[in-house]
């Protein structure tokens with residue numbers, strides 16, 4: 001676990017942040033210039049806090065009061081940058097093993113064979129970095145960082161220099177790394193799509209401060225953070241589990257605490273955790289359970305809050321089995337329905353997207369709506 005409590009002033013910018021990041025992937029998300037890179041640089045030992053403390057698994061890396069400031073190479077952290085920073089004169093194999101060779105054998109927790117297999121780079125081992133594609137170079141850079149058996153892997157926009165196709169190739173690898181190698185990952189990103197696919201925990205960074213930290217589902221479903229997460233993307237994120245299949249109709253059924261959702265058939269094992277994204281404008285509201293309606297996904301819900309979004313649209317926050325479900329309806333519809341907190345309603349989900357299936361073998365952002 002990473003514990004961080006630091007302050008640093010650089011020019012006019014002041015950073016003051018305290019939080020902990022545990023197992024899985026913690027995404028640092030915030031506008032350009034909000035301080036994400038400054039923060040990971042301090043963790044890595046590439047820059048120095050004015051004061052504070054940084055520790056990983058109880059091992060103190062920096063403590064201004066105690067006068068501790070370990071150099072980067074003594075911190076046992078992996079760092080993957082936007083650009084790969086491979087050694088051009090070494091083969092892929094030698095690049096991969098660079099950090100590992102400096103570790104005593106007893107401290108090597110990750111094997112070359114495992115990394116090569118997971119990252120699919122066996123055919124590249126004897127080549128030099130120069131001839132590799134951007135995505136291949138970045139895989140090697142990730143492999144090199146993993147092989148140094150880091151306590152934590154820091155990734156600062158590792159996919160930023162890659163085009164959409166290469167990103168989609170690498171995202172499933174990164175999503176699985178933390179679990180496969182049992183290494184917590186701190187992942188800096190500008191992209192909500194990446195956060196949805198990769199992260200377990202989201203830390204929202206705003207102007208050098210931590211605005212919020214918590215499970216991705218909670219923060220992205222809360223209108224309170226819509227300004228930081230992107231209001232245009234308004235919607236809910238639910239954690240569900242693949243529980244049944246109806247092969248006759250080609251349907252998979254997902255269960256979550258608020259009920260069940262039907263989607264087009266998913267090629268995933270039963271019990272797979274799945275992250276579902278539902279845009280607010282795809283949730284309609286009925287005062288009584290409707291009959292004779294083609295929409296298959298109907299959930300019992302309670303109105304929690306009603307707030308105008310602009311002159312013509314209204315945001316309605318629903319609660320569904322303890323989960324937040326966000327609906328955006330027209331002001332005209334609200335005038336007719338007169339929704340108020342506490343009212344029992346039926347939520348009609350017209351369309352939903354699988355943002356992450358833990359066995360990631362399908363393209364991202366694929367719409368799973370059942371034709372209504």
Ligand SMILES: Nc1ncnc2c1ncn2[C@@H]1O[C@H](COP(=O)(O)OP(=O)(O)OP(=O)(O)O)[C@@H](O)[C@H]1O
Pocket residue numbers: 010011012013030031032033034035036037038039190
């Ligand atoms: N060495 C420095 N001296 C003065 N100001 C700096 C220095 N390094 C960074 N800054 C400023 O600190 C702020 C935070 O920068 P930082 O790179 O951490 O942001 P970021 O959130 O990672 O941004 P991006 O998403 O664009 O990479 C910015 O205003 C930047 O201009």
